[in-house]
Amino acid sequence: MKTVFRWFGPENDPIPLKHIRQIPSVEGVVVTLPGFPVGEAWDEEKIAALHKTVRGGGLTMEVVESVEVHEDIKLGAGKRDLYIENYAETLRRLSKFGVKAVCYNFMPVFDWTRSDLAYELPDGSTVLYYDQGEIDKVTDPRQMAEDMKRSSGGAYMPGWDAEKLDRLIELFELYKSVDGEKLFENYAYFLGKIIPVAEECDIKMAVHPDDPPWNIFGLPRIVNNQKNIERILRAVDSPYNGLTLCTGSLGSDPDNDLPAIIRRFGEAGLADRIHFVHARNVKIIKAGLFHESAHLSKSGSYDMYEIMKALRDAGFDGYMRPDHGRMIWGENGRPGYGLYDRAIGAEYLNGLWEAIVKSEEAGLR
Ligand code: DNO
Numbered sequence: 001m002k003t004v005f006r007w008f009g010p011e012n013d014p015i016p017l018k019h020i021r022q023i024p025s026v027e028g029v030v031v032t033l034p035g036f037p038v039g040e041a042w043d044e045e046k047i048a049a050l051h052k053t054v055r056g057g058g059l060t061m062e063v064v065e066s067v068e069v070h071e072d073i074k075l076g077a078g079k080r081d082l083y084i085e086n087y088a089e090t091l092r093r094l095s096k097f098g099v100k101a102v103c104y105n106f107m108p109v110f111d112w113t114r115s116d117l118a119y120e121l122p123d124g125s126t127v128l129y130y131d132q133g134e135i136d137k138v139t140d141p142r143q144m145a146e147d148m149k150r151s152s153g154g155a156y157m158p159g160w161d162a163e164k165l166d167r168l169i170e171l172f173e174l175y176k177s178v179d180g181e182k183l184f185e186n187y188a189y190f191l192g193k194i195i196p197v198a199e200e201c202d203i204k205m206a207v208h209p210d211d212p213p214w215n216i217f218g219l220p221r222i223v224n225n226q227k228n229i230e231r232i233l234r235a236v237d238s239p240y241n242g243l244t245l246c247t248g249s250l251g252s253d254p255d256n257d258l259p260a261i262i263r264r265f266g267e268a269g270l271a272d273r274i275h276f277v278h279a280r281n282v283k284i285i286k287a288g289l290f291h292e293s294a295h296l297s298k299s300g301s302y303d304m305y306e307i308m309k310a311l312r313d314a315g316f317d318g319y320m321r322p323d324h325g326r327m328i329w330g331e332n333g334r335p336g337y338g339l340y341d342r343a344i345g346a347e348y349l350n351g352l353w354e355a356i357v358k359s360e361e362a363g364l365r
Contacts, residue, residue: 001353003346004063004321006030006337010053014332015339017057023343025350028060030103030321032067038161039070039079041089044096051097063276063319064094065103066111069190071164074108075174076186084190088197095201101275101319102198103244105208106187108178108219109171111160112211112249113144117151117335118327119291125326128336130212130252132288141217142168152335172217180220187222188235198240204275204318206242207232211249212288213256224253226261233273245311246278248323251302252290258302262310271314279304279349280323292324292336295345308352312360322346 005020007013007029020026031054033046054061067090070083091102105111119129138144145165164171178186191205198205213224222228233241243265251258265271281300284290293300325341327333359365 001317002027002062002319003350004028004030004060004319005342005346006065006321006323007054008032008034008334008337009050013334013337017054017059019339021058023346025346026059028062028319029054030063030065030319031061032065035161038068038163039072039083039086041086042067042093044093047093047097060098062098062100063103063321064099064101067091067094067102067104068161069104069106071109071167071171071174073190074106074183074186075178076182076189077174080186080189084193087194091194091197091201091203095203099203101204101206103206103208103276105210106183106190106223107210107221108175108183109164109168110141110145110216110219113216114148117148121291121293121326125294125328125341127292127326128324129291130289132212135216138217141172153332172219175219178220180222183220183222184231184235187232191232191236191241195236195238195241199238204240204242206244206275208244208278209246209249211246211252213250213253224250225256226264230265230268230270233270239272242273242275244276244278245274246280246323247302247304247307248278248280248282248292252282252284254284254287254301259306259310262307262314266310266314271316274311274314274316275318277311277316277318277320278323279307279320280325280345292326294326294341295322295348304349305352308349309356312353312356320349322349 003025005026012034051061072078072080073083114128115131115134116129118126120126210221210224215221247258250256281293281295281302282290283293284301297304322342322345324336325338327338328341331338
């Protein structure tokens, strides 16, 4: 297992690389090109510059997150073939710099959604919060998009790009004719074209589950449970067609039993499709109402030890990163992506992993 840490680049992340390098377990950063126009092939010079900065900071750049899929691809509309070709070109360019895995999502219109980005816990830390009741009250998603942007302190939010937000009304209209089945068909079409390129480039594609893993604003979401994910992984049966197992996203639906899902992938011969893990904990108050928490098992609803054991038993040997930390110790940063709590999380996850591996070596499990 390799531990990595999400970093938004020198101009978009207040955290200096040298601080990330001082987290003992972390080998590399997970990068993106913030705000790069969705649908265009990523600029090779920009990738090269980022690579140079990261390597110069003593870290690896093997994972890229949020190479966004253009809405035309999800809708099966307009210029989808052109956008798919541009996506393929991005993969070719990334592979020149040693990138080994790409995390992306297939959520219509929105990426992760929350009703509050700074919900205060009793200890004074703040976390991301989701209340379906609040989301149901939103009559104009443009308003919600504005609110999210404002409460993020103007930080770049993956998947919430300006061009898309300008088209929100039009997109909602277009999605009226796309149900879950149609979305799956369009997804399979995308995979059919992209996975052969990923194979050539030796880049593992790792889809991120929908967050939250149910339909919102009447838009379909299909990367949301074990059965649907298995269907997606089978749509193009290649080791390069894989998953980012985001515990926080998938597990916020109480029906998704994370250790059982991981074990099921193992039984189905799909364990080698888990290329990347976003490990974090969530406190589920009731279905549709949750907030994020410290990574520690007792802080949330998941048993992180059981999750790590299931991954180990499935033979997981990919990349793992801590995810969405609380804002603590007076840090002012990007919601979910401060330095301190994610660093604590990374070390905790590595502590669990070390204990699991050592108990095996001592014949204790
Ligand atoms: C949230 C992230 C997601 C993820 C994208 C990948 O914090 O995990 O925004 O990067 O869904 O495309």
